[in-house]
Amino acid sequence: MMEHIGAKLNAIREKWGLTLREVEARTARLAQEWGQRSYKISAGWLNRVEQKGRCLSGEKLIALGTVYGLATDELLAFRPGGTSNRPEFDQVSRPNTTLLLTRGPLEDHARRWIPDSVATDPIPEETALSPREEHLPNQYRRGIIGLRDKTMEPMIRPGTVVLINPLRRAIAHRREWTNEYDRPIYFLMTHNGYVCTWCDLDKDGEWLSSYPHPLSYVAPERWRYLKEVDVIGRVAVVLLRHE
Secondary structure, rough: OOHHHHHHHHHHHHOOOHHHHHHHHHHHHHHHHEEEEEEEEOHHHHHHHHHHHOOOOOHHHHHHHHHHOOOOOHHHHOOOOOOOOOOOHHOOOOOOOOOOOOOOOOHHHHHHOOOOHHHHHOOOOOOOOOOOOOOHHOOOEEEEOOOOOOOOOOOOOOOEEEEEEEOOOOOOOOOOOOOOOOOOEEEEOOOEEEEEEEEEEEEOOOOHHHHHHOOOOOOOOOOEEOOOOEEEEEEEEEEEEOO
């Protein structure tokens, strides 16, 4: 059973053109961001899994699913008798290739993430978080930026739909990003509602501060971390809506 999974994992890694060392480096970054060393996968360990088979913990499955763009349930589907609706990797280009989703498996897969209704439903007044949806990979959450939420405008305008990764809640340190385009954006829950923003945690871990986009004219806010604010997760996908 484990040899079967190992062969599948090897095929996926080679399809993406990743070396064992590159997977190790990427999972090391994930482990640092998530604050859990068990998410790191060494090149030697992964090689043994691919070639000889070893037990796969939940942390390792999550890390590999993130690196390979797969949900944990899709990795589990590689077991004998498992099923997966994910299209064959021959139909998918390398991760850095721009794709146009047309009719077929890719479009069907995308619709599970973003149904047509998100572009046609009325925009709410306040930023909202949708209920959990089992079909979203890794239990991602979907949020929509409300008409009154100008925090990240013009980068993220009201009506924008965001997919939130609840597994990535740790606030990134300043050294982990270099400019506003790769600075992590977080979806927060405060006593006054939800907000989507850049943010920073003070060195004592007591206060969380929002950092609105400098062109938004929204004033920064400050909350007691875990008492007045909770981090739902990091924004992973942004779907801009144009009328």
